[in-house]
Amino acid sequence: MKQDIILSGVGGQGILSIAFVIDNAALKEGMEFKQAEIHGMAQRGGAVQSHLRLSDKPIFSDLVPRGKADMILSVEPLESLRYIDYLSPDGIIVTSSNPYMNIGNYPNLDKVLDGIRAVENSVIIDSEKLAREAGSRKAQNMVILGAASKHLILKKETLEEFIRILFMSRSESLADINVKAFRLGYNATS
Amino acid sequence: MKTEILLGDEAVALGAIHAGLTSGFSYPGTPATEVMEYLIRASKKEAKFNASWCVNEKVAYEEALGVSYSGKRTMVSMKHVGLNVAADPFMNSALTKINGGLVVVVADDPGMHSSQNEQDSRYYANFANIICLEPSGQQEAYDITRAAFDVSEKFNIPVLIRVVTRLSHSRSKVQTRPPQNENEIKYGEGKDWTLLPANARKRFEILMRRQSEVITFSNKSDFNKLYLNEKNSSFGIIASGIAYNYVWENLKDFPQKPSLLKICTYPLPEELISRLVQQVDSILVVEEGYPFIEKSLRGLFGISGKTVNGRLNGRLPMTGELSSDNVRKALEMIPNTTQILQDFTLPARPPQLCPGCPHGDTLNALNKVLKPFSGAVVFSDIGCYTLGALPPYNAVDTCVCMGASIGMAKGGAEAGVFPSVAVIGDSTFSHSGMTPLLDAVATDTNMTLIILDNNVVAMTGGQPTFAPGEGLIRIVEGLGVRKNHIQVIVPLPKNLEKNIQIIKREINHKGLSVIIAQRECVEEVLKKKRRGAK
Helix, strand or coil, X not given: CEEEEXXXXXXXXXXXXXXXXXXXXXXXXXXXXXXXXXXXXHHCCCEEEEEEEEECCCCCCCCCCCCXXXXXXXXXXXXXXXXXXXXXXXXXXXXXXCCCCCCCCCCCHHHHHHHHHCCCCCEEECHHHHHHHHCCHHHHHHHHHHHHHCCCCCCHHHHHHHHHHHXXXXXXXXXXXXXXXXXXXXXXXX | CEEEEEEHHHHHHHHHHHCCEXXXXXXXXXXXXXXXXXXXXXXXXXXXXXXXXXXXXXXXHHHHHHHHHCCCEEEEEEECCHHHHCHHHXXXXXXXXXXXXXXXXXXXXXXXXXXXXXXXXXXXXXXXXXXXXXXXXHHHHHHHHHHHHHHHHHHCCCEEEEEEHHHHCEEEEEEECCCCCCCCCCCCCHHHHCCCHHHHHHXXXXXXXXXXXXXXXXXHCCCCEEECCCCCCCEEEEEECCHHHHXXXXXXXXXXXXXXXXXXXXXXXXXXXXXXXXXXXXXXXXXXXXXXXXXXXXXXXXXXXXXXXXXXXXXXXXXXXXXXHHHHHHCCCCCCCCCCCCCCCCCCCCCCCCCCCHHHHHHHHHHHHHCCCCCCEEECCCCHHHHHHCCCCCXXXXXXXXXXXXXXXXXXXXXXXXXXXXXXXXXXHHHHCHXXXXXXXXXXXXXXXXXXXXXXXXXXXXXXXXXXXXXXXXXXXXXXXXXXXXXXXXXXXXXXXXXXXXXHHHHHCCCCEEEEEECCCHHXXXXXXXXXXX
C-alpha cells in the first residue's frame, strides 16, 4: 500500500499546514512517510510544491518520481497543472477552482479548468465559498484536504484530530473553523 | 526511544542536542536556517545550552572555536556559500587541536533553489584534510550528528556534516535515543592553538600523519555499506548521501541486483571502493553535487579495463540536482509513463516582493531618479530586494555575494561608472557591508549607498538583525560618513516625491552618500499583529 502526492499552490496558501496534518496522521497510523518541501526564496508569492509519500514499506527517495504520483492536491487551479508530469496515468487531481491571480499573464480560467478536467476523475471544488461558509476564507487549504481525504489511505478521523491540534495552538474557534472547512470539503465530493 | 517528525536540518539539530551540545552558532541562509531555528526553539524549552544567531558565518565559526577550546561541544551551521565567509577560521581550525567536539554543518543547494551557486562542500573538507559525513536520510542525519562529536574529539579535528536541500527540507520519522550530558570544562593547551609558524608546522605534520587513521575510520564506518553480488560482475554502483535513495528507488524493480557501495564518510573509504571495483567491469557513480568521488576514482587516466560512468561522461547531467528520474535514465531503465498537458502553455509564477513591501517603494523611487542617466548601475546584494532584478522593477544589475554591492560600487565608480549606486539590506550590511564602506569613506568615492533597513532578516523567515534603526545610523556615522550626506527616508507611496528629491540630491553630490530607507518588513508587522491578537 502506497500513496504519492504532490501538494501545490502559491506561497502563503497553507500547503505546509496540509502537509503537517497528513504527516502526523501517517505517524499515528503507523505508516512510513517522507515529505519534501520548499523554503526560502520561492515562498515569496511564487509557485510552491511539496512531495508527500506514504507507504507501509520503507520509502527511499524524498521526491516522487515523475509519473508515479497518485494525486495532485492543489489549493490553486493553475498550480495543479504545473506538476502534471508527476501524475501517474491513473492519478487524479483534487483542486480548488479559485484562481490566485498575482501574475499578469494568468491564462483564461476556463482553459485552465478544461486542462484539469482532461485528467479523468478529477475533483474541482469551490474552496473559497466553502471556506467562507466554515467561517474563514483562509481555511481553503482544509476544504481541499477534506475533498481529497476520500481518496487518501488515512482515516478521516485521524486527519481531523491533527487539524484540531494544529489550529488549537492559535485558538479554539480557529480549530472549529478548520475542522468545519475540512468536513464541508469532504461532503462536497461524491 | 521516542519517535519524532523532523526535517533533515532539525534531525541534525536534535542529534547535536542529544550529543551534549553546549553552544550552537549560525547565520541564516537557505537551506541551513532550520538547524538554528530548531536549536533556538529547543533551548527556550530546555535552557541547557546556548543557541544564537551571529553577525556572520566567520564570527559564528570563531565563537564555536572558543567553545571547543574550553573542552565543550559546539556546532556551527551555515549554507554552502557561508563556508566561503568562514573559510579562514575553518581552514586554520583543522591545524589546531580541537578539544571539545566541533561539528560544522553545511547545507549545499544543488539545483540552486535559493543560492547563487552549487558549490560542493565535500571539497572544503578535503581541502582542510578533515572528516566529512554525509547523511542519506533524516534518521541518519540524527545518528551521524551524534556520532560526529565523538569522532571530532577522537581525532581532535573539526568534522563537517554535509547535507543538501532535499534532505534539509524533507520531513520523516526519526527515532531518538536518551541524551547525554555536556562535557565538563577542560581548557586546551596554548601551544596546540597558537598557530605561529613554528607551532603550525608541527600541527600540520600531526594533521597529515592522522590521515591514515582517518581513512581506516572511513573504511570501518557503519555509515558506509558495501553489498557485493558475486553473480553480477558486469555492473556496480557507488552512491553517496541522498543519491543512494534515488538508486534504491529504481533498483526495487531491477532484475539482477548490481553490487552497491553506499558512501557516507570522507576521506573516501579506499578499501571498500577497491573491493567493489575489483568485482565489476563497469561502475556508475551517483553523487549529489560535483563529481567528487567520480574524479578521484577516474584519476587522470581512468582505471585500466574498467568503465566509469557518471556526470563526467554525461551519463548523469553535469549540473543541477539529481532525482530518481535522471538516475533511472543513468541506469538505462525505461522512463515511467507520465501524463502530459495538452494544448496549454503554463506561465511561470516566480517569487516576488510581498504587497506593500518597503523595498518596492525604495526601488520605485530609485528607478525614477535613475531614468535620465544612461550610465547608471545599481550594484545589489543578497536579500529579498534581489527580487528587484525581476519585473516589474528591473531595478538592480548585480547580485554576487554577501556585501559585494558596496565594494563593487566603489570599484565601478572609480572606473568611471556614474551614477554608481549600491543597494544592500540592513542584515547583509552588518554581515559584510561595514568593511567595504570604510574603504569608500577613506577615498570619499563618488557613489551612493542605499541601506534598506527593514529591521529583520526577511528572506530566510524573519530572524533578528544586529543593528537596525538608530544603531545602524550610528554605525554609518562611526565609520566616518559625513553627517550631511547620511539621509534617512521612510519608503512609503505617500513619500515618493520627497524620497526622489533626496536620492537625486545625494546622487548628484560628488562624493560618498548613504541613504537609509527605514520601514519594517510587512511580514513582520503581520506576525506581530497575529501575536498581539492571540
